[in-house]
Amino acid sequence: MTSVLLATFAATGVYLMVTPGRRTYRSRPGLGHLARTSARRAGLQGIGIRRAVVSVGGAALATTTTVAVLTGTVLPALALGLTAAAVPVSLWRAGNRRVSETARRQWPALLEELRVRTGAMGRPIPQALLEVGLDGPPELRPAFRSAQREWVLSTDFGRTARVLKDRLADAAADATLETLLVIHEVGGDVDRRLTSLAEDRRQDLRERDEASAKQAGARLARWFVVLVPVGMGLAGLGVGDGSSAFRPLGAQILVLAAFALVAACWFWAARIMRLPTEERVFDR
Numbered sequence: 001m002t003s004v005l006l007a008t009f010a011a012t013g014v015y016l017m018v019t020p021g022r023r024t025y026r027s028r029p030g031l032g033h034l035a036r037t038s039a040r041r042a043g044l045q046g047i048g049i050r051r052a053v054v055s056v057g058g059a060a061l062a063t064t065t066t067v068a069v070l071t072g073t074v075l076p077a078l079a080l081g082l083t084a085a086a087v088p089v090s091l092w093r094a095g096n097r098r099v100s101e102t103a104r105r106q107w108p109a110l111l112e113e114l115r116v117r118t119g120a121m122g123r124p125i126p127q128a129l130l131e132v133g134l135d136g137p138p139e140l141r142p143a144f145r146s147a148q149r150e151w152v153l154s155t156d157f158g159r160t161a162r163v164l165k166d167r168l169a170d171a172a173a174d175a176t177l178e179t180l181l182v183i184h185e186v187g188g189d190v191d192r193r194l195t196s197l198a199e200d201r202r203q204d205l206r207e208r209d210e211a212s213a214k215q216a217g218a219r220l221a222r223w224f225v226v227l228v229p230v231g232m233g234l235a236g237l238g239v240g241d242g243s244s245a246f247r248p249l250g251a252q253i254l255v256l257a258a259f260a261l262v263a264a265c266w267f268w269a270a271r272i273m274r275l276p277t278e279e280r281v282f283d284r
Contacts, residue, residue, distance in 0.1 A: 052088070060085035070237065072244070075252040079259055100170040102139045105205060107176055110136055111198035114180075119191050125184045126157045133164075143167035157184050172201060208275060215273050222269045229262050 064081030068074065110132050117128035130151060133144030146167055151160045161177040179197055183190055233255075236245070245251060 055088040056085045059087055071246045073246050073252050073255070076246065076255045076259065079256055083263070096169065099139050100168065100173075102137055103168050103170050104172045104201070106137055106140065107172055108198045108201045108205070111176070111194050111201065115191055115194040115198075118194070125180055125190070126151060126160060129180060130160075140168070157181060172204070176201070211275055218269070218273055222266065222273070225265045225269065226262060229258060 060081040063084035064077045067080050068077040071077065113132045114125075114128050117123045117131060118125055121128075123131070130144060130148050133140055134148065136144070143164055147160045147163045150163045151157070154160070158181060161181050165174050165177055176197060179193065183193055246255060
């Protein structure tokens with residue numbers, strides 16, 4: 001009986017060693033990874049939690065206090081304070097969008113320079129890409145410096161490309177880097193592929209610039225939706241009863257209703273004027 005059991009255990013051990021496992025266990029991403037991913041998709045990558053809390057809370061508190069002192073109201077002050085809390089977030093998103101826009105506009109020139117370095121100068125694609133990026137626009141250099149550190153540590157172009165994609169957070173950069181990664185790993189006519197990729201980026205920029213130019217008047221009118229009511233409200237503080245006219249509960253409710261209508265018009269206009277953006281399909 002003992003010999004049968006030993007033989008069974010031995011056979012089971014051999015089977016497990018020579019048979020590939022059918023189950024793979026993936027650890028769930030931690031809260032830190034999920035927070036970074038969510039921040040990147042919301043356009044808030046690179047913003048620390050402490051900085052975000054201090055900036056958002058400070059803007060809300062300062063605005064609420066100022067409006068309450070000037071008008072002696074509570075509800076409008078709270079509404080404007082909550083609105084002001086979104087200002088730092090909007091500024092951060094605008095800054096990250098500028099970096100993405102700079103990357104989108106610089107890729108054709110970067111690809112042409114990359115074509116020269118990989119062709120005439122004989123550089124490998126990873127080295128040429130890092131050289132071109134580090135010599136490129138100042139907005140892109142931090143991302144390429146991070147990628148260079150990854151390349152020095154790992155010499156893995158796939159990991160280096162992932163660092164660049166995370167830092168640039170742009171669909172055009174994703175597509176460009178994935179194409180370069182395929183060329184690097186599979187091979188092919190590098191010169192022809194880079195030329196075709198640069199022309200594709202130029203065509204995309206021409207179409208987006210044309211659409212943006214047609215919206216110039218609409219964007220100006222959108223600002224008037226906010227500036228005119230705000231100007232009238234500030235002028236009302238110095239006319240007649242001044243700030244005391246805003247203190248009754250009915251007046252505060254009317255102010256909130258007007259504020260809600262202005263905010264709705266602002267976001268509705270932003271929605272219908274939003275240019276289509278390429279979906280990031282290579283962001284993982």
